[in-house]
Amino acid sequence: MSVAAGSGPVDAPLLPEPVTRPKGVLAFVRRQPLTFLVVSAILAIYVLVAVTGPWWAPYPPDELLTGDPFAPPSWDHLLGTDNFGRDVFSRLVHGERLVLGLALATAGLSVIVGSAVGLLSACLRGWPDELLGRVLEILISIPPLIIALLVLGSLGSSYLLTVSLVALFFAIRVATVIRAAALDVVVEDFVTLAKLRGEPIWSIAGREILPNVSSAVLVEFSLRTGYAVLFIGGLSFLGFGPAPPTPDWGLMINEGRTYISTAPWPVLGPALALAGLVVALSLFTERISEVLGLSVQRAPSQ
Amino acid sequence: MRYALRLVVSRLGLAVITLLAVSLVIFWTVELLPGDPATRILGQDATPERVKVLREELNLDEPALERYTDWLGGMIRGDWGDSIVAERPVTDYVLPRLENTLILAAYALALYIPLSLTLGIVTAVFRESRFTVWLSAAVLVGTAVPEFVVGILLLLTFAVTLPWFPPLADIDQAQSLPDLLHMLFLPAVTLTLAMTAYAVRMMQSSLVSVLESDYVRMATLKGLSRRRVILRHALPNALGPALRVTVLNIAWLIGGVVLVEVIFTFPGIGQLLIDSIRNLDTPVIEAIALIFAAVYILANLGADLVAAGLNPRLRARAR
Numbered sequence: 001m002s003v004a005a006g007s008g009p010v011d012a013p014l015l016p017e018p019v020t021r022p023k024g025v026l027a028f029v030r031r032q033p034l035t036f037l038v039v040s041a042i043l044a045i046y047v048l049v050a051v052t053g054p055w056w057a058p059y060p061p062d063e064l065l066t067g068d069p070f071a072p073p074s075w076d077h078l079l080g081t082d083n084f085g086r087d088v089f090s091r092l093v094h095g096e097r098l099v100l101g102l103a104l105a106t107a108g109l110s111v112i113v114g115s116a117v118g119l120l121s122a123c124l125r126g127w128p129d130e131l132l133g134r135v136l137e138i139l140i141s142i143p144p145l146i147i148a149l150l151v152l153g154s155l156g157s158s159y160l161l162t163v164s165l166v167a168l169f170f171a172i173r174v175a176t177v178i179r180a181a182a183l184d185v186v187v188e189d190f191v192t193l194a195k196l197r198g199e200p201i202w203s204i205a206g207r208e209i210l211p212n213v214s215s216a217v218l219v220e221f222s223l224r225t226g227y228a229v230l231f232i233g234g235l236s237f238l239g240f241g242p243a244p245p246t247p248d249w250g251l252m253i254n255e256g257r258t259y260i261s262t263a264p265w266p267v268l269g270p271a272l273a274l275a276g277l278v279v280a281l282s283l284f285t286e287r288i289s290e291v292l293g294l295s296v297q298r299a300p301s302q
Numbered sequence: 303m304r305y306a307l308r309l310v311v312s313r314l315g316l317a318v319i320t321l322l323a324v325s326l327v328i329f330w331t332v333e334l335l336p337g338d339p340a341t342r343i344l345g346q347d348a349t350p351e352r353v354k355v356l357r358e359e360l361n362l363d364e365p366a367l368e369r370y371t372d373w374l375g376g377m378i379r380g381d382w383g384d385s386i387v388a389e390r391p392v393t394d395y396v397l398p399r400l401e402n403t404l405i406l407a408a409y410a411l412a413l414y415i416p417l418s419l420t421l422g423i424v425t426a427v428f429r430e431s432r433f434t435v436w437l438s439a440a441v442l443v444g445t446a447v448p449e450f451v452v453g454i455l456l457l458l459t460f461a462v463t464l465p466w467f468p469p470l471a472d473i474d475q476a477q478s479l480p481d482l483l484h485m486l487f488l489p490a491v492t493l494t495l496a497m498t499a500y501a502v503r504m505m506q507s508s509l510v511s512v513l514e515s516d517y518v519r520m521a522t523l524k525g526l527s528r529r530r531v532i533l534r535h536a537l538p539n540a541l542g543p544a545l546r547v548t549v550l551n552i553a554w555l556i557g558g559v560v561l562v563e564v565i566f567t568f569p570g571i572g573q574l575l576i577d578s579i580r581n582l583d584t585p586v587i588e589a590i591a592l593i594f595a596a597v598y599i600l601a602n603l604g605a606d607l608v609a610a611g612l613n614p615r616l617r618a619r620a621r
Contacts, residue, residue, distance in 0.1 A: 138320045142327065143598040145557035146575075146591050150331040153579035153587075230448045234561055237450050238576060253454060257565075260454075261462050261469070268458065271451045282446035 039283045046277055050100045053093035061094035061247040062086065070263035080265035082256060088269045095247035095270070099277070102163060102232050107224035109167035114174025115217050119205040121175070122182030136176050144169040145234070152240040162241065166231055174220050181213040215292035222288060226281035233274050249274050309610055317603045324595040329370050332584050377592055383585040392589050396571065400593065402473050403563070403570035407555055409486055410493035414551070418498045422505025422544065427532060429510055438506070444499030449558050453492040453565040460488060471566040489566040493558050497551040504547040509540040542612040546605050553601035556594050
């Protein structure tokens, strides 16, 4: 956050310099605490499974009676089978792409929209910024889960609707954070200078301010990805996500719940996979915000 | 004092505007529910004449704006209309469920306050011990694990594998208070764990910064007992942030309670909301959504005021 972009070349990078110090990548990796390395490895495995899983999963996700219904874990069925005799492990592996894809899409969309709004607002300053600040305050106290349930209940659930709806709620929170960060930068001399040079507002927002709040943007993206997994998982668990037989984790937990006393595996598998992903993302966010010198205000959300 | 009053009034005004905006969103969204309410009540094979009569009874032919103001006025007066599914007043239907949810929330809060206070103090005071490091890690994990996963795991462990608690929290079956507390233990603990994780994190960081401040060192050097320094000198200054996070936790409960009620089949307002959305019971949905929104907005307002009250600059101007 030390580079005064206004004095540098105009084509300053939009993303922060990689956090590698001159000593090289290997030295940087060695300096990281063990937990961070473990967490990064876990996240890498999740991504790897999401990308390659469908090629090597032992069974197709919705093939019925791959074994006896409610079969306990065995070599043939690593996590047992569900009430239809579908292989829980295969469904988990196939569903990963969906869970991760939806979360990344939601986080990406919310960070793009939220940052744009926050940056523009801070650049405009004066009454438009005051007004927008007030509007954001109003929007932030709309209960997301309740409204999401109403909208998805009325219009029917679809991937596009879920992603845009959750991204909208998150964008409000991202905009508030980015606006606050940008308001600290906007008073700097190089911004005033850029204004005096007659740079247009989007150029000031994008070239002067964005590089200086990019760590905050990055941390928000990481944070929101975890929250999106949680929020969308909760929606599918309540039955407002993809329809059966989609191998979505939240839906799998919901469907398996009925038979939990006969066979806990169909629930336990996706529940632990979901928890592991969210915890890993949360620890990852914690560490990168530490490296970037930011503190994450982790308030209870939803 | 003038400044403080102005702050409270302006915040309250903002909360009212928010609630109005949310009520508009709720009404508009529920209006989008597929199908015409009259057809929904009478079933698909009702004659057009009967549908027409009922539409008039329900004022469905009036302009949307008029129906919105009628509905909002009714909500404020306590006339919440009739449930389409149960065919009785929404108030009769919703209020007992609301009471159940409030009992669950109160139980969760009653467990949460002593637990988070104790853990917050212990993790801050013994911040260098190995135990605290593990506890802090557990707390961090606790803030991240989704509450419905926690609920499911508790249910699986303490109701299915070890049958210590009933898997269904059917509050109406409770005979006595101990019975009730036993029955609601798992759902309450699920809510408590999530809230405690946030509060402990907040309390620990604020208490550590207070414990490392000069006045606390001074108090220690004066020869006061460690216990007195912590409880009388340090703790009051760290309670503010804890209070703020507690109010935010109450706002969080709105979402948490829906998920937890579904997991434990608890006959509360959250479960009723989900059922009503499935049954397209518009008056019930609207009433519950508005109650939830009001609590959420009030809790956020409370958190804002606590934060403002804690800001020394604002406090100074308020005098």
